Amino acid sequence: MRIFENPVMLLTAIGERFGPTEWVAIEQDRIDLFAKATDDHQWIHVDPARAKDGPFGGTIAHGYLTMSSLTASSPT
Structure with missing residues (x-):
């Protein structure tokens, strides 16, 4: 991973x-923790049984969880 230590670099x-980067799997436990942290317990994110019959065939990650993953470092 390349690190820029100052603005000039x-x-x-x-x-x-x-x-x-490499693919990152966002597992249900991570989605559930994000829901708890943000108090966003919408069924499409946290209810696998109900989401199975929903438009995507399963739960989906919160948009903000997906966006916050952009800054994550790749494992080295």
Whole structure:
């Protein structure tokens, strides 16, 4: 993983393309913990039995959980 230790170092990367990271599985326990932390217990996120018959065939991660994962570091 490349680390930019100060803004000047970040400027040296202008014009570079950063490749994709590895896939990250977001398991139900992580979704449940996020629901608890944000008090968002919508069934589409936390009720696998009900979500099975929903539009996606199972639970889905919260949008904010997905977005917050953008800043996560890849394991090295």
